[in-house]
Amino acid sequence: MKCREQLQQEIKQAESQLKLLEKSERSKMRERNRLNVEILKVLQKKNEVEKELKEKQELLRDLSSLVVVFK
Structure with a gap:
């Protein structure tokens, strides 16, 4: 019986650890998505x-060529 109780306790601990890891994974995924959105905004602005x-630069080139013509 003692072995069975120990196994049940280990299973509960493993399940608890799994839930914590899944919660951490979701949190990291949300953070990654938020960062991806920020990166996209920066790239669009760039x-x-x-x-x-x-x-x-093209306008400046055009103006420079006009100055040469007027001189």
Whole structure:
């Protein structure tokens, strides 16, 4: 009987540990998803800024060529 009780206790401990690990896993997954959203926002902003920079560089090039024509 003692062996059976010990096994039942070990099973309860293992189940408890499993629940804690599953809770931790869910928490980490939520954190990872939140970080992925932040990364996506940063990448979108980076793309916008790169596009704006390219447009301004092209505008500057166009203005530079106009200055040469007027001189």
